[in-house]
Amino acid sequence: MLRFEKRDKTPVRLRVLVPICSVLLGLFVGSVVMLFARVNPLRVYGAVVKGAFGSAYTFSETLVIAVPLILISAGLCLVYRMKFFNIGAKGQYIMGAICGSYLALFGPATMPRPLLLTLMMVLGTIGGALWAIIPALLKAYWNVNEVIATLLLNYIASYILWYLMYGTWRDQRSHGFPLSKSFALNAQLPRILPAPSRLHIGLFFGLVAAGIVWIIIRKTRFGYEGRVLGENERAARYAGINVFKTIIIAAAISGGLAGLAGIAHTSAVLRILQLEINSDYGYTAIIAAWLAGLDPLVAVGVSVLLAALEAGGYQIQIVMRVPFGIVGVIESAILFCLLAGEIVTHYRVSLTRRLTA
Amino acid sequence: MKFLKVSLIVLLAIAFVVGSTGCKKAAPPTPAVEKLKVAFVYVGPHNDGGYSQAHEDGRLYLQQNDPNVETTYSESIPEGAQSEKTFRDYAAAGYKLIFGTSFGFMDAMVNAAKDNPTVKFMHASGYKRSDNLGTYFGRMEQPDYLAGLVAGKMTKTNKIGFVLPFSIPECIREVDSFTVGLREVNPTATVTVVYTNSWYDPAKEGDAAKSLLNKGCDVIASGVDSPAPLDEAFKAGKYGIGYDMDMAAGMKTADEAKSVLTSRIWHWGPYYLKVAKAVEDGTWTSGDYWGGMADGIVDIAPISSAVPQSVIDYVNTRKQLILDGKYTPFDGPMINQKGETVVPAGTTMSDADQLNLQWFVQGVIGEIPKSGS
Numbered sequence: 001m002l003r004f005e006k007r008d009k010t011p012v013r014l015r016v017l018v019p020i021c022s023v024l025l026g027l028f029v030g031s032v033v034m035l036f037a038r039v040n041p042l043r044v045y046g047a048v049v050k051g052a053f054g055s056a057y058t059f060s061e062t063l064v065i066a067v068p069l070i071l072i073s074a075g076l077c078l079v080y081r082m083k084f085f086n087i088g089a090k091g092q093y094i095m096g097a098i099c100g101s102y103l104a105l106f107g108p109a110t111m112p113r114p115l116l117l118t119l120m121m122v123l124g125t126i127g128g129a130l131w132a133i134i135p136a137l138l139k140a141y142w143n144v145n146e147v148i149a150t151l152l153l154n155y156i157a158s159y160i161l162w163y164l165m166y167g168t169w170r171d172q173r174s175h176g177f178p179l180s181k182s183f184a185l186n187a188q189l190p191r192i193l194p195a196p197s198r199l200h201i202g203l204f205f206g207l208v209a210a211g212i213v214w215i216i217i218r219k220t221r222f223g224y225e226g227r228v229l230g231e232n233e234r235a236a237r238y239a240g241i242n243v244f245k246t247i248i249i250a251a252a253i254s255g256g257l258a259g260l261a262g263i264a265h266t267s268a269v270l271r272i273l274q275l276e277i278n279s280d281y282g283y284t285a286i287i288a289a290w291l292a293g294l295d296p297l298v299a300v301g302v303s304v305l306l307a308a309l310e311a312g313g314y315q316i317q318i319v320m321r322v323p324f325g326i327v328g329v330i331e332s333a334i335l336f337c338l339l340a341g342e343i344v345t346h347y348r349v350s351l352t353r354r355l356t357a
Numbered sequence: 358m359k360f361l362k363v364s365l366i367v368l369l370a371i372a373f374v375v376g377s378t379g380c381k382k383a384a385p386p387t388p389a390v391e392k393l394k395v396a397f398v399y400v401g402p403h404n405d406g407g408y409s410q411a412h413e414d415g416r417l418y419l420q421q422n423d424p425n426v427e428t429t430y431s432e433s434i435p436e437g438a439q440s441e442k443t444f445r446d447y448a449a450a451g452y453k454l455i456f457g458t459s460f461g462f463m464d465a466m467v468n469a470a471k472d473n474p475t476v477k478f479m480h481a482s483g484y485k486r487s488d489n490l491g492t493y494f495g496r497m498e499q500p501d502y503l504a505g506l507v508a509g510k511m512t513k514t515n516k517i518g519f520v521l522p523f524s525i526p527e528c529i530r531e532v533d534s535f536t537v538g539l540r541e542v543n544p545t546a547t548v549t550v551v552y553t554n555s556w557y558d559p560a561k562e563g564d565a566a567k568s569l570l571n572k573g574c575d576v577i578a579s580g581v582d583s584p585a586p587l588d589e590a591f592k593a594g595k596y597g598i599g600y601d602m603d604m605a606a607g608m609k610t611a612d613e614a615k616s617v618l619t620s621r622i623w624h625w626g627p628y629y630l631k632v633a634k635a636v637e638d639g640t641w642t643s644g645d646y647w648g649g650m651a652d653g654i655v656d657i658a659p660i661s662s663a664v665p666q667s668v669i670d671y672v673n674t675r676k677q678l679i680l681d682g683k684y685t686p687f688d689g690p691m692i693n694q695k696g697e698t699v700v701p702a703g704t705t706m707s708d709a710d711q712l713n714l715q716w717f718v719q720g721v722i723g724e725i726p727k728s729g730s
Contacts, residue, residue, distance in 0.1 A: 051446075055449070274436075314442055
């Protein structure tokens with residue numbers, strides 16, 4: 001039988017060796033799949049890296065994907081530390097995109113650009129925050145499991161978007177196709193590099209958000225209370241921490257950042273509201289937050305790496321005509337091995353003849 | 358979480374090492390003559406047995422007939438956000454002519470074209486153009502009309518089912534011209550429309566066909582990208598009418614091939630060759646191409662042996678009229694679902710009206726969802 005024994009302290013060499021071995025193992029598992037697909041794994045990995053970092057353009061595309069991941073994962077680091085498992089970043093992202101786009105599509109055309117964009121970002125943030133406050137209230141008042149509530153709200157948000165795109169928000173000139181009008185120049189968040197790069201000022205939103213969340217967690221009373229709450233809710237109550245308030249504020253910050261990611265990406269990159277607005281970043285960001293050990297600054301780096309894997313994945317389809325699914329295989333193999341590695345770092349695993357009573 | 362920071366750095370280092378070795382191996386010798394790099398972006402798999410495969414056949418035709426091109430494709434690219442990245446990546450990778458073959462790529466291509474002025478973009482079935490973004494499509498309505506004639510002669514229940522992806526003009530035109538042909542030979546027959554809201558979704562397409570068969574339809578026409586509706590029709594012992602390619606040719610058994618009365622098909626190859634040549638010569642200009650059967654870009658596949666010769670002969674005489682430019686399915690009188698004459702006798706619906714078509718002719722059972730804003 002396998003026996004797991006919690007370690008008091010993880011040896012330094014394990015902390016370094018295990019992640020390296022995990023990644024290598026993940027790459028190896030990915031290679032085996034590629035060999036079955038009759039492609040050279042070394043060339044594929046080379047193409048992924050080149051496709052993600054190989055030129056100024058590809059690197060800026062990697063950062064375009066990283067921006068929403070950074071924003072969302074920063075918020076998730078905060079709520080996950082309180083053991084509020086918000087799986088609903090996707091829905092919050094969509095609601096942010098919808099709320100912010102309302103102003104872009106139906107707002108007064110004469111509004112000055114800085115004001116319009118600021119209001120759009122604020123509305124998007126509020127939209128995402130409200131969408132996260134719903135499950136927080138359900139949890140605070142009726143102890144409804146937030147995993148289920150946030151997950152199901154993702155579907156509701158998706159279908160609200162569908163409803164609008166097939167209904168009143170559909171552009172008349174789209175001939176029945178589910179598209180909004182294109183955003184006017186005034187409603188497009190500025191890009192910071194010359195074309196064809198799409199990198200936009202949302203990058204600064206992300207970096208600032210990650211910094212602020214880090215400060216909240218490390219340096220504020222609120223962050224401390226949240227951590228206590230995450231460790232032991234009963235102790236937090238005895239200590240006089242207002243559990244309701246803490247959960248709701250944290251959920252609002254997390255949802256707000258996801259909403260901001262949604263409207264920033266829609267306004268700067270897509271410049272149109274449609275059914276497909278990359279809302280799956282809401283799931284990828286969960287992985288980023290966990291792999292970063294719930295540290296928002298580390299999550300910035302992890303977000304860039306996950307974005308690189310995705311951006312490089314597009315490139316291997318173009319350069320090598322490898323199915324995009326291969327990228328999913330590599331990504332999951334690496335993640336799976338990293339998560340398995342976590343067990344080895346935290347537990348001593350040994351073989352025993354039988355279970356000890 | 359220091360070890361994760363360390364592992365991140367290590368990860369990056371490994372990635373770069375692997376990357377640099379991989380790149381060395383991958384670097385091809387520089388070719389003596391610069392070839393025109395042409396990319397195709399498909400919404401479905403390249404071997405979907407339908408719409409995307411018809412374009413893929415066109416790409417292969419181009420590759421075989423023009424030694425000065427180097428072609429590639431991306432498949433199963435979702436419309437919207439993800440497609441824009443694919444178009445941009447191709448432009449950044451040095452592709453100078455990029456075909457996008459699905460309507461929903463439209464705004465992605467507009468955005469990508471704007472930021473890559475030296476790259477020529479060609480969008481099938483769209484209507485937004487710019488200096489380096491052209492549009493092209495074929496008058497599939499002509500084969501649709503001919504297929505309608507076949508369906509009208511073969512139906513016993515006088516109920517035809519049409520599996521339609523979206524209610525955009527491209528699809529409405531297909532249903533209307535099909536129904537015009539159908540009722541020319543069978544004035545009491547009707548066409549029932551079901552939408553799948555997707556270009557390529559075999560499971561949904563099959564379910565849509567099943568629901569039509571349950572309603573008593575005995576001929577199922579497909580306007581979607583896969584042959585799934587035809588499989589359902591065959592399983593129910595009924596007939597199907599294919600789209601995009603000669604779907605009878607792709608069927609597993611002779612019986613199933615026979616159940617496919619005919620297909621309305623695309624021949625993209627010669628057109629793709631013409632566009633590539635124009636880009637090579639520097640004579641390419643943006644515009645809209647909308648060719649018909651006379652150009653050979655659309656056609657009707659060989660008609661099944663289940664259909665009597667007299668019907669085939671009739672279809673051929675009507676086909677000749679179309680080829681001679683003496684008839685179009687949009688010749689009046691055309692009557693809408695409410696019984697009002699929209700296109701009077703002696704006139705033909707203008708191309709502009711056809712491109713914006715948003716009404717069904719009499720004999721169609723189904724609605725076009727209302728647009729908002």
